Amino acid sequence: MLEFPRWKKIWLWAITLLAVAAAIPSVLSSTNITWPSALPQPTVNLGLDLAGGSHILLEADAKQVMAQRLENMDEAVRAAFRNAEPRIRAGDYSTQGGELSFMLNDSADVDRAREELLPLIAGQGLTNEWTLVFTDETRLTLSQTEDGAEEAVTQAMDSATEVVRKRIDALGTREPTIIRQGDTRIVVQVPGLQDPEQLKALLGQTAKLEFKLVAPNAIAAPASEIETRPGIQVYPYADGTPQQGLSMPVVRLGGIQGDSLTEAKSGVNPQDNSSVVNITFDAQGGAKFAKLSTENVGKQFAIILDGKIISAPVFNEPILAGSAQISGSFTPESAYSLAISLQSGALPVDLTIVEERTVGPDLGADSIKSGMLALMVGAVAVIALMIFSYGRFGVYATIALFFNVVMLLGIMAVLNTTLTLPGIAGFVLTIGAAVDANVLINERIREERKRGRRVIAAVENGYKEASRAIYDANITNFIAGVLLFLFGSGPVRGFAVVLILGLFTSVFTAVVLTRMWVAGWLRKARPQDLNV
Amino acid sequence: MRLLKLVPDDTNIKFLRWRMPFYVVSVFLMIASWALVLTQGLNYGVDFAGGQEVRLTFEQREEAPIVSLREQIGSLGYGEPVIQRFGAENQVSIRVRLPEGTEDTPGAATAIGDTVIKSIESTYEGIRRDGNDTVSGKVASEFREKAVLALLAAMLAIALYIWIRFEWQFGVGALFALAHDVSLTLGFFALFQLEFSLQIIAAILAIIGYSLNDTIVVYDRIRENLKKYRKMPLPELLDLSVNETLARTVMTSLTLLVALLPLLFFGPASLFGMVAAITLGLFVGTYSSVYMAAPILIWLGVDSNSFVPEETVADKQEKMARGEG
Numbered sequence: 001m002l003e004f005p006r007w008k009k010i011w012l013w014a015i016t017l018l019a020v021a022a023a024i025p026s027v028l029s030s031t032n033i034t035w036p037s038a039l040p041q042p043t044v045n046l047g048l049d050l051a052g053g054s055h056i057l058l059e060a061d062a063k064q065v066m067a068q069r070l071e072n073m074d075e076a077v078r079a080a081f082r083n084a085e086p087r088i089r090a091g092d093y094s095t096q097g098g099e100l101s102f103m104l105n106d107s108a109d110v111d112r113a114r115e116e117l118l119p120l121i122a123g124q125g126l127t128n129e130w131t132l133v134f135t136d137e138t139r140l141t142l143s144q145t146e147d148g149a150e151e152a153v154t155q156a157m158d159s160a161t162e163v164v165r166k167r168i169d170a171l172g173t174r175e176p177t178i179i180r181q182g183d184t185r186i187v188v189q190v191p192g193l194q195d196p197e198q199l200k201a202l203l204g205q206t207a208k209l210e211f212k213l214v215a216p217n218a219i220a221a222p223a224s225e226i227e228t229r230p231g232i233q234v235y236p237y238a239d240g241t242p243q244q245g246l247s248m249p250v251v252r253l254g255g256i257q258g259d260s261l262t263e264a265k266s267g268v269n270p271q272d273n274s275s276v277v278n279i280t281f282d283a284q285g286g287a288k289f290a291k292l293s294t295e296n297v298g299k300q301f302a303i304i305l306d307g308k309i310i311s312a313p314v315f316n317e318p319i320l321a322g323s324a325q326i327s328g329s330f331t332p333e334s335a336y337s338l339a340i341s342l343q344s345g346a347l348p349v350d351l352t353i354v355e356e357r358t359v360g361p362d363l364g365a366d367s368i369k370s371g372m373l374a375l376m377v378g379a380v381a382v383i384a385l386m387i388f389s390y391g392r393f394g395v396y397a398t399i400a401l402f403f404n405v406v407m408l409l410g411i412m413a414v415l416n417t418t419l420t421l422p423g424i425a426g427f428v429l430t431i432g433a434a435v436d437a438n439v440l441i442n443e444r445i446r447e448e449r450k451r452g453r454r455v456i457a458a459v460e461n462g463y464k465e466a467s468r469a470i471y472d473a474n475i476t477n478f479i480a481g482v483l484l485f486l487f488g489s490g491p492v493r494g495f496a497v498v499l500i501l502g503l504f505t506s507v508f509t510a511v512v513l514t515r516m517w518v519a520g521w522l523r524k525a526r527p528q529d530l531n532v
Numbered sequence: 533m534r535l536l537k538l539v540p541d542d543t544n545i546k547f548l549r550w551r552m553p554f555y556v557v558s559v560f561l562m563i564a565s566w567a568l569v570l571t572q573g574l575n576y577g578v579d580f581a582g583g584q585e586v587r588l589t590f591e592q593r594e595e596a597p598i599v600s601l602r603e604q605i606g607s608l609g610y611g612e613p614v615i616q617r618f619g620a621e622n623q624v625s626i627r628v629r630l631p632e633g634t635e636d637t638p639g640a641a642t643a644i645g646d647t648v649i650k651s652i653e654s655t656y657e658g659i660r661r662d663g664n665d666t667v668s669g670k671v672a673s674e675f676r677e678k679a680v681l682a683l684l685a686a687m688l689a690i691a692l693y694i695w696i697r698f699e700w701q702f703g704v705g706a707l708f709a710l711a712h713d714v715s716l717t718l719g720f721f722a723l724f725q726l727e728f729s730l731q732i733i734a735a736i737l738a739i740i741g742y743s744l745n746d747t748i749v750v751y752d753r754i755r756e757n758l759k760k761y762r763k764m765p766l767p768e769l770l771d772l773s774v775n776e777t778l779a780r781t782v783m784t785s786l787t788l789l790v791a792l793l794p795l796l797f798f799g800p801a802s803l804f805g806m807v808a809a810i811t812l813g814l815f816v817g818t819y820s821s822v823y824m825a826a827p828i829l830i831w832l833g834v835d836s837n838s839f840v841p842e843e844t845v846a847d848k849q850e851k852m853a854r855g856e857g
Contacts, residue, residue: 049802052663057671059638196664200642352638354668356645363587363662366619367800374799381790388536389783422734425806429738431791436745436784443780450541469752473745476693480686480744484737487682489675491730495737531535 004519012516016403019505022410042413047420047494050368052361053191054199058164058351060184065156065349066149070095073120073130073142077102080116088113101141113140153183156348161186164351166344167202186351196358198337206306206350207341209258209279211292214300214312215249223247238308240329248309250302256292260285264342266335269327275335277326279342286322294318303328305338306350371424382435390442391531392521396514397438404434404502404509411501420494430502433474437510440466445532455530456522463515470511474503538786539779547774548767551827558824562712565719572722577729578665580679582630582672584645585665589623592658596624601652608651610644614727619801623662626652627727635669642666679733683714686737690744698751699839701832706747709825713743716816717809727805735806739813742788746781746821753777754829759839766834770826785818 025035026044035041048055074095081088089105090113104113114132121130121142129148133141144152161180168176168188177189190199215232220243226234233252237243263280281289292301293315302312303326310328330338382401386394408430412419445462453461477499484496578585590596598615601624605613610628618625628648634640645666653659667675687710695703717736721728753773761769792814795807 059670061638197646204639204642352668353642353666354638355671356642356664356666358661358665359663360661362589362660363802367802370798370800371795371803374794374797377794377798378791381794382787385536385783385787385790389538391535421802421806422731424803425731425734425738425810428788428791428795428810429741432742432784432788433745435787436749436780439780439783439787440749443777443783446779447776465756469749472697472752473748476690476744476748477741479689479693480737480741483685483689484682487678487685489678489682489730492679492682492733492737495734499737499741 004516009516012512015508016407016513019407019410019414020403022414023406024410026409026413027406042410042416044409044413045416045418046368047418047423048189048191048357049359049421050419051191052359052363052365053189054196054356054358056188056190056199056203056353056357057181057355058186058188058203059354060153060157060160060186060349060351062149062153062184065153066098066144067095068349069144069149069152070098070100073100076120077117077142080120081113084112084116088116099141099143101135101139103136104138104140107138110134110138117142157184157186160347160349160351163345163347164188164203167340168199170340170344171199171202185354192361196356198333200353200356201334201337202340203351204353205337205341206347207258207338207344208306208346209261209342210255210304211258211289212250212252212255212302212304213292213296214302215251216299218249218300220246220248220312235302235304235307235309238305238310238328241310242329243309248302248312250304254292256285256288258342258346260288261342264339266330266332266339269325274327275330275332277330277335277339277342278323279326280323283322289322289324290318290320294320367421382431386435386438390438393438393442393445393514393518393532396517397435397442397510399517400438400509400514401431401434403513404505405431407505407509408498408502411505412498415501417497417501418494419498420491422491422495423498426495426498426502429499430506433477433503434506434510436473437466437470437506438514440469441511441514442532445530449530449532455527458530459518459522463511467511470507474507478503537779538782543775543778544771545775545778546771547822548771548827548830551767551823551830554823555827558712558820561719562715565715565722568722569718572725574718574722574728575725576629576672577727578627578629578641578667578672579730580672580676580728582635582641582667582669583628584641584648585625585627586645586649587618587623587625587662587664588652589620589660589662590656590658591622591660593622595621597656598624601626604651604655605648608647610648613648623801630669630672635673638668638670641668675730679730683733683736683740686740687711687714690740694748694751698755699834701829701834702751702755704832705825705828706744706751708828709743709747709820710740712820712824713739713813713816717813720812721809726808729805731803731806732809735809735813738810739817742810742813743817743820746784746817747825749777749780750774750821750826754826754834755839758834762837766830770829774822774826781818781821785814788814 022042025041028035029043074093077100078093081090088109090102091105092103094101104110117132121128121132129145129151130142131145133143135141157180161178164186165178168178168190173190175191177187179187181187188203220237222245223234223236226247226249228234231252232249234247234249236247237245258279260282261279262282265278267276267278268274269276297315297318300312300314302309304310310326383398386397388394390397408427441462444466445458448458448461481496481500481503485493485500488496588596596617598617602613602615605615605626605628610631614627616625617623626648628644630641630644645664649661649664687707690710691703691707694706714736717739721732750773753776754770757764757769757773764772789811792807792811795803796811799807
């Protein structure tokens, strides 16, 4: 055991110092000293539960994507038949059970209908995104294929992620993380955010803006009192408007979608000092809006946001400038949020906040401060206990423990892992494992001495016999760690990562490094007895 | 320097003499724990129940108005809130669970959070929001499932590894000891209705890891002694093994304890539950390694021949050649 060839010593020290060096930027970041910027700067990220900030998990409803897609197909089919020359007549449209079905009025139109439908169902990919089935001579059914549905959800989520990113960038927060998770989720993490409410308001808003004509002679009324007719849709008024709780019937087709905006800005209406949102259409949208307003002067139209009417003004004159003002019952904040949401585009699918965790920056700092104090006190107690119990061997164990903590930090920094509160439990366990390894070894050496072995043989046997239990314990914990990582969720994973990395550093420092130091000392001092 | 020795040399405590009564008590405690968990239930935090937890500091007050807060939030119609001091005198944590039947409603948790916070901020001034957790019913049930799955998978894999490295009896023993630790921790949380959150799961994992270390150290010694003292009766051999590793057990437990206690008393309030659970687990885990993991080997019938390599044909031929066979 005294054999530590020079190359091995160099290797061990190199590994140790490298890991220690990797920890320096993380440790320095809490002080005023700066690390030369020319050098690489690996740092341990502090989880939001320690550093403060907001973590928000958004979830989309895949069913809504399918329903939306079905509705779009419905309109596309109607449009295609309407534009066909001569027009194809069909009726009895139904979108029940996730399928679109309809009946051709004339069986002679079957071939022409098929021709019109083919480009619609092919999609952009190689596989069909829809299947077309004749359930009867004149009844056709279009159903979404699994591939098509999956593709649609993926696309919706990709663009939703993009929209979320734009909105958060508009807030001007630093270093946000926006990641798609699983099939229908998006994780948003914003460190050090001051106002989580605004962030939530921004993300919870789909911002689908529509302009639709109000049904002729309609007045606002409770939804149950409005007669439903074909071609008419009933929308409720938004909360906070004077007409809250009432609804209004609007014309289903022929309106304008708000997705052709080039700009949206919050502002103040000089007449009554209320908050408004000014929007500007692009060329195409502006032309459509001009046409709609010209043809309907004197008529009432509804401005609908996310399926709720925010106001229903009258077209007093044609609006030709390509811009409009949306007023409603806005506060300056809600006008600002709506402007950002409109500017970054509507979400292709509603996102619901399913998890939100915010930690104020003060609390995070407090936690770290009192945590550090507690760790210091604990460390002093552990060191005292080790040195009083094992003398020189306790000193080695203490130094090894120090290297263990610093190396673990260094490796976490290099791998860019995040330290969270549960990760601290992992740290505690790692320190426990390292202490235990040294205790096992030292107790063994005591035992071997008691049995009358000579110094070198006792140390040698001590390490050898203790190592078996140490390796077994660490391998079992390692297996547990890997499984926790595979099956666990967020915080459990944070624990598992620290546990797994910590097992390596604790074995390395408690067994390998101390052995090298002990060997060096034994060789130099050649003691006749051990004070252990 | 005279060094500190916590356990005198040549201790010879007859631990295993009391194995029956201890076993009866422990098994009873395990059953009682599960009965408590099933009847009383665990006091799930928002991680597992869904809902909203907000932590506030009343910056203009010496003390947080807990009583009036309880009344105010209780009247919002979400059921009885849990309001506790959290850290300093003027800091509180307010927890409102998802009412029954709204677990599947998207956005229900967020709505509760908004209402609660607005209600408080409209009544009191100078409130600093230190943080809040809002978890929907769906995410909460995923957390529950994943936590149970991760725990079970880890425990089974541990047992499997020990079976391979030792003998099947040891695998069963380790699994039993771990089940004991987890059960008692759960029972403790059910009895005192302490908040059970994902952090506590992390704590239980740390307990499992620690208890496992203990069990393996004792097992390793048992394995070694089984090879060394072929004729020694098993109870005596187990006692010997526990006594031989006693110095290590005491020293390691004490060291961890002196590291944990400062965290418990001066550490951040957010860590308290987790550290308390780990500290409890330290005692339970140490106990289970001696009194749960070891005696079961007697009843499972560990053979003193278990760890002696079987004689190969070559060995036999060699013996024959030497005229011993």
